[in-house]
Amino acid sequence: MKTDEDRPEAPGLYVHVPFCESRCRYCAFVSGTRLDRMPRFVEGVLREARMRSWGPEPFGTFYLGGGTPSLLPLPLLTALVQGLREALPLDQAEEWTLEANPQDVTREHLAAWRNLGFRRLSLGVQALRDDLLKSLGRRHDGAQARRAMRLARDQGCDDLGIDLLFGIPGQGVADWTETLDEVIAFRPEHLSLYALTPEGRTPLVRAVARGAIRLASDAVLARLYRAATDRLRRAGYLHYEVSNWAIDAGHRSRHNRRYWRRVPVLGLGPGAHSFDGARRWQDLRSLEAWLRRLDRGLLPTAMEDPLTPEQVRLEVLLLGLRSLEGLPAAMLGDSPEARSRLGRLIARGLIRQRGDLLVPTDRGMFLADGMARLLA
Amino acid sequence: MENVRNFSIIAHIDHGKSTLADRLIQHCGVVEDRNFRDQILDNLDLERERGITIKTQTCNLPFTDADGRPWELNLIDTPGHVDFTYEVSRALASCEGVLLVVDASQGVQAQTVANLYLALEHDLEILPVINKIDLPSADVDRTRSEIEQELGLPSDGALLVSAKQGIGIDELLQAIVRHIPPPRGRSEDPLRALIFDAFYDPFRGAVASVRVFDGEVRPGDTIRMMASGKTFRVEEVGVFRIRREARPRLQAGEVGYLIAGVKSIADTHVGDTITLANRPAAAPLKGFREFKPVVFSSLYPVSSEDYEALAEALEKYQLNDAALVYQKDSSAALGQGFRCGFLGLLHLEIVQERLEREYGQSLILTAPSVIYRFTLTDGRTIEVDNPAHYPDPARIVGAEEPFIRATILAPERYLGSLMRLCMDRRGVNQELHYPSPGRVELRFDMPLAEAIFDFYDRLKSLTQGYGSFDYELLDYRPSDLVKLDILVNGERVDALSMIVHRDRARERAVQACERLKDEIPRQQFKIPIQGAIGGHIIARETIAPFRKDVTAKCYGGDITRKRKLLEKQKAGKRRLKVVGDVEIPQSAFIAVLKSRDED
Numbered sequence: 001m002k003t004d005e006d007r008p009e010a011p012g013l014y015v016h017v018p019f020c021e022s023r024c025r026y027c028a029f030v031s032g033t034r035l036d037r038m039p040r041f042v043e044g045v046l047r048e049a050r051m052r053s054w055g056p057e058p059f060g061t062f063y064l065g066g067g068t069p070s071l072l073p074l075p076l077l078t079a080l081v082q083g084l085r086e087a088l089p090l091d092q093a094e095e096w097t098l099e100a101n102p103q104d105v106t107r108e109h110l111a112a113w114r115n116l117g118f119r120r121l122s123l124g125v126q127a128l129r130d131d132l133l134k135s136l137g138r139r140h141d142g143a144q145a146r147r148a149m150r151l152a153r154d155q156g157c158d159d160l161g162i163d164l165l166f167g168i169p170g171q172g173v174a175d176w177t178e179t180l181d182e183v184i185a186f187r188p189e190h191l192s193l194y195a196l197t198p199e200g201r202t203p204l205v206r207a208v209a210r211g212a213i214r215l216a217s218d219a220v221l222a223r224l225y226r227a228a229t230d231r232l233r234r235a236g237y238l239h240y241e242v243s244n245w246a247i248d249a250g251h252r253s254r255h256n257r258r259y260w261r262r263v264p265v266l267g268l269g270p271g272a273h274s275f276d277g278a279r280r281w282q283d284l285r286s287l288e289a290w291l292r293r294l295d296r297g298l299l300p301t302a303m304e305d306p307l308t309p310e311q312v313r314l315e316v317l318l319l320g321l322r323s324l325e326g327l328p329a330a331m332l333g334d335s336p337e338a339r340s341r342l343g344r345l346i347a348r349g350l351i352r353q354r355g356d357l358l359v360p361t362d363r364g365m366f367l368a369d370g371m372a373r374l375l376a
Numbered sequence: 377m378e379n380v381r382n383f384s385i386i387a388h389i390d391h392g393k394s395t396l397a398d399r400l401i402q403h404c405g406v407v408e409d410r411n412f413r414d415q416i417l418d419n420l421d422l423e424r425e426r427g428i429t430i431k432t433q434t435c436n437l438p439f440t441d442a443d444g445r446p447w448e449l450n451l452i453d454t455p456g457h458v459d460f461t462y463e464v465s466r467a468l469a470s471c472e473g474v475l476l477v478v479d480a481s482q483g484v485q486a487q488t489v490a491n492l493y494l495a496l497e498h499d500l501e502i503l504p505v506i507n508k509i510d511l512p513s514a515d516v517d518r519t520r521s522e523i524e525q526e527l528g529l530p531s532d533g534a535l536l537v538s539a540k541q542g543i544g545i546d547e548l549l550q551a552i553v554r555h556i557p558p559p560r561g562r563s564e565d566p567l568r569a570l571i572f573d574a575f576y577d578p579f580r581g582a583v584a585s586v587r588v589f590d591g592e593v594r595p596g597d598t599i600r601m602m603a604s605g606k607t608f609r610v611e612e613v614g615v616f617r618i619r620r621e622a623r624p625r626l627q628a629g630e631v632g633y634l635i636a637g638v639k640s641i642a643d644t645h646v647g648d649t650i651t652l653a654n655r656p657a658a659a660p661l662k663g664f665r666e667f668k669p670v671v672f673s674s675l676y677p678v679s680s681e682d683y684e685a686l687a688e689a690l691e692k693y694q695l696n697d698a699a700l701v702y703q704k705d706s707s708a709a710l711g712q713g714f715r716c717g718f719l720g721l722l723h724l725e726i727v728q729e730r731l732e733r734e735y736g737q738s739l740i741l742t743a744p745s746v747i748y749r750f751t752l753t754d755g756r757t758i759e760v761d762n763p764a765h766y767p768d769p770a771r772i773v774g775a776e777e778p779f780i781r782a783t784i785l786a787p788e789r790y791l792g793s794l795m796r797l798c799m800d801r802r803g804v805n806q807e808l809h810y811p812s813p814g815r816v817e818l819r820f821d822m823p824l825a826e827a828i829f830d831f832y833d834r835l836k837s838l839t840q841g842y843g844s845f846d847y848e849l850l851d852y853r854p855s856d857l858v859k860l861d862i863l864v865n866g867e868r869v870d871a872l873s874m875i876v877h878r879d880r881a882r883e884r885a886v887q888a889c890e891r892l893k894d895e896i897p898r899q900q901f902k903i904p905i906q907g908a909i910g911g912h913i914i915a916r917e918t919i920a921p922f923r924k925d926v927t928a929k930c931y932g933g934d935i936t937r938k939r940k941l942l943e944k945q946k947a948g949k950r951r952l953k954v955v956g957d958v959e960i961p962q963s964a965f966i967a968v969l970k971s972r973d974e975d
Binding site for chain 2: 014194195197217218219221222225241242243256259260265267271272273274275280282305311314315317318319322337340341344345348350365366367368369370371372373374376
């Protein structure tokens with residue numbers, strides 16, 4: 001078991017790698033398939049890293065997400081990591097995560113990623129049934145996913161995270177629990193289970209609008225979620241955020257907890273989001289526009305959002321209700337209305353009070369947005 | 377006095393009264409053309425939007441006839457709705473003649489008839505005006521024959537006008553000076569001036585619109601209000617020409633305004649007679665009447681912290697509307713508020729809209745109620761206009777509710793649905809007339825309570841806008857009344873309670889529950905909604921809880937998106953009320969008062 005981290009308030013670094021072999025039908029993240037632009041992208045990230053004036057405090061976490069970071073050829077990935085280490089105080093980061101697609105997981109890659117410093121692997125398994133994977137537009141099949149998990153374990157990866165989707169049209173409760181059981185058998189240190197959600201301008205959204213696809217109802221999603229929650233609890237996992245489980249408290253995602261605890265995170269790359277404690281900003285989403293701006297020596301910021309105290313309060317509230325981080329009970333005030341609202345949520349088993357903190361229950365987490373509306 | 381003419385325009389809604397007034401004002405050069413705003417007399421936004429006149433406005437029109445003779449015409453605008461018949465009657469009492477406007481494409485309507493009777497009561501000269509003759513659907517001959525047959529007026533003298541196009545306006549002005557008699561009255565007699573309207577000017581206090589019948593009044597005079605007995609010193613008199621124009625005096629026969637440092641509009645009661653304190657008239661002019669509210673509803677601020685602001689707004693509003701009465705009220709669901717009395721349902725809507733629009737209030741209204749009478753076991757009879765005061769049923773030996781005589785005029789093809797509506801609303805003593813081919817007049821007695829609950833809207837939709845409705849109060853009749861309570865999550869929402877006839881209780885309960893089910897958003901738990909008489913549940917709906925109410929991902933950019941959404945939702949929450957653990961939006965309280973269109 002990992003010990004709890006030493007510097008929980010040290011900022012995080014996120015680098016967004018906007019490349020994929022092909023676009024999945026449900027994914028709204030910034031990504032493209034022009035892999036020939038990878039070298040320029042790496043150059044751009046390094047330039048941005050040097051330009052962003054960021055305090056001297058060393059980063060506590062480093063997360064390489066995407067897109068598909070595992071798609072980066074090793075020389076480019078190496079250049080990226082080395083460049084970042086030169087530009088930013090990254091050496092003390094305790095958690096290095098790399099997102100990978102199962103089809104990219106090879107013996108060679110695993111060793112190289114590990115040598116570069118990525119001890120934590122986040123694997124986009126999504127599902128194990130071939131037909132479901134195909135309907136999502138994933139390029140891997142169930143066999144590849146199983147092989148990737150096994151290989152990671154065989155090669156000594158001791159910090160493995162698995163992403164799964166539920167509520168995929170055609171997926172029943174039985175399929176879902178079977179998949180879960182199979183994944184649990186690998187004893188991954190971390191699990192992210194996401195309800196399939198129509199977002200942005202994706203083929204999934206269009207298919208739903210056309211009526212070509214019928215998404216799972218909220219009642220079905222709740223059943224699948226409940227099934228997963230029960231199973232993972234029995235398997236000893238800690239449900240620490242709406243969609244996230246860890247094998248123990250030490251394996252909660254240190255990087256993602258920074259988002260939920262509102263610890264600063266510097267984001268680099270097209271569409272990446274940053275937060276410095278007072279402001280949030282996002283980089284330009286288009287790789288071309290992002291690169292052009294950097295080529296001209298300008299910061300590729302698309303929008304910047306300084307936060308008012310009230311906005312900070314709402315963030316604390318909505319984030320706190322989603323995870324075991326919870327929120328300070330004092331922030332709800334002690335008006336009779338506020339007390340009665342909170343009392344109701346506690347009485348209905350959606351929130352518990354833990355000392356000075358209010359913490360959502362398993363059931364409460366699946367209603368977190370409604371609770372935030374109620375308490376805002 | 378010989379060169380003065382006082383007249384009013386009466387018409388059914390939409391028959392073009394305001395447009396005609398505009399043209400007369402324009403033609404007489406009171407405002408320059410380029411400054412002209414359409415329907416200049418209807419200066420409340422609300423009136424412009426609805427196309428009806430609520431407050432009377434008056435205008436003095438200088439006119440020179442074909443012979444070069446100068447005239448002073450006083451156009452007295454009248455409110456156009458049944459709720460304001462008293463104000464109409466005072467305005468008409470100030471005139472010697474009326475222009476009776478009939479739409480050439482729609483013909484004579486119920487209100488035209490009602491207004492004609494009012495004009496006849498005041499012994500006024502009536503000039504029929506056929507308007508909108510430019511419309512392709514205009515049928516002047518048919519309109520003429522309706523004027524003769526339904527109104528019993530000679531139609532050969534009817535003037536043909538298009539107010540919109542400005543056709544026939546000069547001829548109309550010539551006819552006014554020729555046919556409407558000059559005012560009578562003696563300038564030497566003690567002052568008698570009728571207040572036919574009043575409004576509040578924040579700088580000058582109450583401004584009374586008056587018609588001087590006898591005597592004269594000047595600045596410096598000390599006047600006495602004959603009904604209230606209060607005295608005031610006149611600061612200014614003059615005439616309205618859109619703006620106020622001061623004059624040295626107002627004499628017998630003239631129409632104008634009077635400012636006398638009156639701080640409250642309640643002291644310039646419409647219908648009161650003004651005389652001089654040191655030389656009083658022997659008797660006031662006839663026709664004074666206290667305002668008598670017939671419809672009651674409670675007003676609550678959407679957020680309870682706005683109570684003081686609402687109190688202030690009501691106080692200010694009342695300066696301009698002496699007909700509104702109110703007192704404090706309170707509700708477990710809605711907190712502190714006010715019980716208000718209105719002249720009718722339209723009056724209620726006007727007060728609500730003006731408080732919201734002009735005074736920035738966000739309001740929740742309770743179901744309108746009439747005044748019910750209950751006879752109790754101890755022999756006492758009490759009047760109840762608020763469901764909160766419904767007596768213990770064990771003590772009630774008899775109950776009565778007010779009835780009205782309703783008159784509906786509509787094209788004959790709607791007769792079937794109108795009869796059904798009348799039956800649905802407990803109408804009795806139906807009478808049917810065919811005032812002209814293809815048109816039917818339906819009269820019946822019905823409880824006032826039925827007329828104030830979504831009746832006019834239903835009528836309009838049933839007749840596709842062609843039906844007109846008028847009513848007069850008749851008497852109190854025995855009735856089987858119960859108190860219907862609405863329970864949300866097991867708790868009574870006192871603001872939704874209503875007194876209803878037993879036969880209508882279930883229907884109203886079902887309707888209220890359905891409406892609330894549609895309006896109350898799902899919450900984290902199941903919400904039962906019930907209608908009950910005493911402990912007896914007569915209707916029930918259930919709002920299913922959320923099963924899932926969260927987005928799956930919340931990383932860097934999701935936080936901003938989610939926070940922005942929450943900011944919006946929070947802004948909307950000011951309009952929620954919490955009852956029995958349930959957040960009820962303001963719209964739910966309003967929706968309960970509306971019935972769904974079944975057709």
